[in-house]
Amino acid sequence: MTGTLERLADEGVAPWLDDLSRERLASGGLSRLVSEQGVVGITSNPTIFDKAIGSGLHYDAQITDLARRGVGVAEAARLLTAYDVRWACDALRDVYEMTHGLDGRVSIEVAPQLAKDTMASLAEARDLWWQVDRPNLFVKIPATREGLGAISAALAEGISVNVTLIFSLDRYAEVISAFLSGMEGAQAAGHDLSSIASVASFFVSRVDTETDNRLDKMGSSQARALRGRAAIANARLAYGQFEQARASDRWRALEAAGMKPQRPLWASTGVKDPAFDDTRYVVELVAPDVVSTMPEATLRAVEEHGEIRGDTIHGTYAESQQILDDLDVAGVSYHDVVTTLEEEGIRKFSDSWRDLFGTLDEELRTAASKSRSA
Template sequence: MTERLDRLSDAGVAIWLDDLSRERLQSGGLDALVRDKRLVGVTSNPTIFAKAIGDGSRYDEQLRELASRRIGAEEAARLVTAYDVRWACDVLRPVYESTNGVDGRVSLEVDPRLARDTDATIAEAKSLWWLVDRPNMFVKIPATAEGLPAISAALAEGISVNVTLIFSLSRYDEVISAFFDGLERARDAGRDLSSIASVASFFVSRVDAEVDRRLDKTGSPQARALLGQAAIANARLAYQRFERSLTDPRWQALAAAGAHTQRPLWASTGVKDPQYADTRYVDELVAPGVVSTMPETTLEAVAEHGEIRQDAVHGTYDEARAVLDKLEVVGVSYDDVVRVLEEEGVAKFTGSWEELLATLETVL
């Protein structure tokens, strides 16, 4: 059951799990995926933690101890999630060391309620970095307009960053620039750039969900012919921008100083529309030097029946651009789609964080 995962890894795709829970850690399930399924990283988000803590009794002992110390819900949320991320970092530490810090990473997101507050995001990133205290951690910072300077500031401090909630190609350009800026500031401060890492999480399936909803509403044959094409086209054009960034003189100077590339990470790879193949957002985005983070159901589907090619991205850029152009012709505004998706993404994670706080308040 690993042949397809072997092919995926050999094609240059880092396989990460989009899930984390105390149950997975205590049962050894995460260790097993690292050992048996070519897993080399983990991502988490507020929705994942809200579900994990709301289910079962694995967190009860820690929560009782926090309650006895009169710890409030907000601080308890940080302590509980940091505990899981620290544990996962230790599980992944051998991968981190064997890949010279490229993989073996575990992500923890800043409080999503701070997504529009630059200074608060910077302070939270520093606090989480200190709290987890593992070199293979990523602090997740959303790619909102206010998040961009926070990304640069965190990197400048030597904090490794997973830039999350990227939907727009133009916003991705800004993320790349923020990455360069942060590393330049770190270099000028005398920091070791080889110890700092970053990925840029480009969301995939949510794009199709929103675009397809609009195409169905339009209802014309020309619109329906575009169903299910936008997300993969958008991600492929993002990869084209990644490749272009590697020829930028700013990047070449940073690479000469020891910096790691900011790899594109395909997020939201679970298929939301059952009419689509359940592995399509992995199969169609195979390219060298990317990360694909998957829920376990998608990971198992890829292992069982994924159609893995050596490279599914190069040679597709003209076709991908044509898809986005056709969307405009049939009345689907790309700029409005990505704006709505960013706003909804922030709102969804904020809602999950507040759900987590509400759950904790009942037991503290």
């Protein structure tokens, strides 16, 4: 591991890859990213698996077997994705051991259709934890109001959780409380707290996309001056909340009992607007004890021309709050933006699941037809 990503890691940022496919696993591409680029974790989602399954030949044999058994689309999707995540967990097991369980994690998510159902989300989290059966798994549970109870309950049972789809500072405060409640439950149940981990995934670029669309419709010089400033300000303030929570008596008591910190994770770090630097959501959010998960294009961009200037979060809190205040004055409601993004995020994830099911249904039908004609 050399260069920019090494400097990023030296600042306390864990570089993760936001991508997973069986082709990457089978070719050794993931192992090379780990050994040569210092990637120490993986996030996945239905869109990533839809692309992988639809374009990769490495799934054909398993899909043929599933078709011969008459396995339904939903169960087939779970079996295929769990297989890949289990393999990735094994590929990152050395990282997991070397970091004492802090990194070397691979994420798989509960179906977003369950995001408004606490008990159904918990039931699927249990099933995914059982199916993958690896200690370095993260089960992704969306940070909806209903998801908070599932997050606490899963942690209390010893299931490590990636809390996903966080946009608002208010919701993040609730996520922190849910995390601490879950760890208190785990402690009461006699679990080893050091074996349980969690990250809180703040979606970054989408905040700018939604905010800037609203600013562009205004067209004023005041609005133009605020373009591209909301997302980084929001994430920096979230880091401030993380620091405040970590200094609380409640957090410290659990940490003394072996609890790992629930690190902020910067997700949605790919830059959508070509007017912006393609590394900004990584290099402008550098501070100790954070995770930055990147699509490969962003990872390569950071390594090739990213400028790591040390800690870019501490000392920015007043300026960041002023940016959000200025947006409100300009007529862009922060509350409305983050509420819209949460609802849109669930909808987009649900659409991705439907796309995955559609792709897999076609693959299963094709495999079944070939088997009958063989």
